[in-house]
Amino acid sequence: MNDSAQLHQINPNAIALCALGRWIASRHWVPATGGNFSVRNTGHSALITASGKDKGELSPQDLLPVSWQNGQLTCPGIPSAETALHAQLYQLDSRIKAVLHTHSVHATVFSRLINQDSYDFQGYEMQKAISGNSSHATPCPLALFDNTQDIPALAQQVAQRWQQQPLNFALLVRGHGLYVWGNSLEQAKRHLEGWEFLINCELERLKLAR
Numbered sequence: 090m091n092d093s094a095q096l097h098q099i100n101p102n103a104i105a106l107c108a109l110g111r112w113i114a115s116r117h118w119v120p121a122t123g124g125n126f127s128v129r130n131t132g133h134s135a136l137i138t139a140s141g142k143d144k145g146e147l148s149p150q151d152l153l154p155v156s157w158q159n160g161q162l163t164c165p166g167i168p169s170a171e172t173a174l175h176a177q178l179y180q181l182d183s184r185i186k187a188v189l190h191t192h193s194v195h196a197t198v199f200s201r202l203i204n205q206d207s208y209d210f211q212g213y214e215m216q217k218a219i220s221g222n223s224s225h226a227t228p229c230p231l232a233l234f235d236n237t238q239d240i241p242a243l244a245q246q247v248a249q250r251w252q253q254q255p256l257n258f259a260l261l262v263r264g265h266g267l268y269v270w271g272n273s274l275e276q277a278k279r280h281l282e283g284w285e286f287l288i289n290c291e292l293e294r295l296k297l298a299r
């Protein structure tokens with residue numbers, strides 16, 4: 090196959106996700122191969138970053154197809170170590186089209202200051218960057234989970250919490266990082282930037298209030 094035929098075959102979502110990875114890395118939110126990204130392909134499959142890649146230097150071949158039919162995850166390579174959590178989110182809501190996971194300094198530090206299962210952001214106009222949140226005056230909750238190396242167990246906890254109340258397009262893993270998602274890649278990017286902004290503001294406010 091010649092180069093132009095190969096280019097023709099590349100999934101446009103893969104190209105868009107690689108470009109988004111470069112933008113996220115330019116914000117210093119995925120240092121030292123941290124973070125992982127995925128975009129839904131079909132009802133039961135997605136493209137996900139291969140494990141251990143520099144997320145600011147992705148090319149389409151670093152995105153692997155993973156499917157989750159019959160409770161089994163299958164992938165032809167070594168996908169992200171956190172694939173089970175991405176797959177869980179896609180199964181919890183069929184409208185989710187993209188999942189982004191980052192390791193920013195601010196989100197990581199903030200997560201270690203909050204002991205509750207959920208933290209309400211309130212008073213910020215930027216809460217409206219998160220879909221379904223229409224006023225600064227209404228609490229905008231962020232769910233928190235303890236870190237674990239057992240990602241299927243974490244995915245199970247997320248599913249249990251979701252049954253009580255669907256999460257607000259993000260969750261924060263303590264001492265680890267942020268997960269956001271959206272009904273398109275563009276919406277997931279907006280949620281990432283919105284949540285990072287809110288977390289930065291709240292961290293600054295908490296520091297000044299001490």
Ligand SMILES: CSC[C@@H](O)[C@@H](O)C(=O)COP(=O)(O)O
Pocket residue numbers: 121122123124125138139140141142168169170171190
């Ligand atoms: C730099 S180690 C970070 C990993 O343990 C993990 O949390 C992570 O986000 C990236 O894992 P990966 O397997 O590359 O998707």
Ligand SMILES: [Zn+2]
Pocket residue numbers: 123124125171190192265266
């Ligand atoms: Zn991680």
